[in-house]
Amino acid sequence: MKRCIAWVLALLVLSAGAARADNRVVLLGDYRGIPVDAVTPEITEAEFEEQVEYMLSLYATTDESGKLVTPELTDEFAREHLNADSADAYMERLRGILLEEKAEALSTAQKESFIRSLIDCSEVVLDEASVDARVGQYTAMYQGYCTQLGISLEQFALEYYNLDLATFEQAIREQAEYDLRGETLLTAVAEDMGIVLPQEEYLARRGAFSRKYGLTEETAEERYSEEKLREMFLRDMLWETLLGGAE
Secondary structure, eight states: OOOTTHHHHGGGHHHHOOOOTTSEEEEOOOGGGSOOOOOOOOOOHHHHHHHHHHHHHTTOEEOTTSOEEOOOOOHHHHHHHSSOSSHHHHHHHHHHHHHHHHHHHHHHHHHHHHHHHHHHTOEEEOOHHHHHHHHHHHHHHHHHHHHHHTOOHHHHHHHHHOOOHHHHHHHHHHHHHHHHHHHHHHHHHHHHTTOOOOHHHHHHHHHHHHHHTTOOHHHHHHHSOHHHHHHHHHHHHHHHHHHTTTO
């Protein structure tokens, strides 16, 4: 089954919950032998210019003859429309944003490749109840989309993924199983590496998490349990250790 819904479902990391203890690792593969290539994100001038041109096209107007006129990136334009002191200041900010986006994309690709290799060389026994629960969470997400769009799940599967309902539901289940295997194995790797999350580190990361997403401490506590946040932060620490030399 193609992993056509993988990255949509990746948005459910926080809401899905931890891999249940009933899911167990029978064989933890040689995760230290999984290669992680060092990649430095770069933005070519062609990519950068394409982004600038696209941005300027959003402000294009039509002249008296009906010709589309794209504005120039001047200091005045930057101050008036782009919340920047100058054109150079805007371009510097844009370049930073593009580099950050590419770095995130590369990191995501590295993690996905690592998890796929880890699953291939390991063995996990999944608890069917946990699989059913995860399938239910994923399906509920899609049902929410369908409600907003005013269409059925069958229509959604066909229009957005070109799949019939039965195949779409099977894809969701396969994705749930894949995610649970990956989560269970990553937890085992963290334990094997002796990675722990001291209280001081937990509080520091919780504060950074709240600031990043504009949450008050109270809101963060209401939305995310300490167990869930600890799991997420421990996973972050694991990735920092595994990919630290490659990022």
